[in-house]
Amino acid sequence: MIAIIATVFGALAALLHVYIFVMESVQWSQPRIWKRFGVPDQAAADAVKPMAYNQGFYNLFLAIGAILGIVLFWAGGEDTPLSAAGSALVLFSLGSMVAAALVLVTSGRRYLRAALIQGTLPLIGFVLFLFA
Secondary structure, X not given: OHHHHHHHHHHHHHXXXXXXXXXXXXXXXXXXXXXXXXXXXXXXXXXXXXXXXXXXXXXXXXXXXXXXXXXXXXXXXXXXHHHHHHHHHHHHHHHHHHHHHHHHHHOOHHHHHHHHHHHHHHHHHHHHHXXX
């Protein structure tokens, strides 16, 4: 039962990071998107567009790692090398998401809400996968 709940939180964390990828790497040119990230004007949005594009791909790669890990975890039987590899990949990916949220908090108090949004699902998934 814990493995199922861990999988749900891990998958939700991955989906959230895919959504962040879409905002940063695909939709960045839309004012409603860059304003959501606290960018004050079009000139500033244009200046940070390459960084946002790159950062979006980091989020996508973390999401892919989590999803691939979940697939491997469930594809292997109980206590198999495939399941262990999946668990390790999920833990690495979710742990990296949590670490990124912690780094975001160090950028300033105004990023606390964003860090909580970005880090809560992976933290819950990480803890649950430790016991799955």
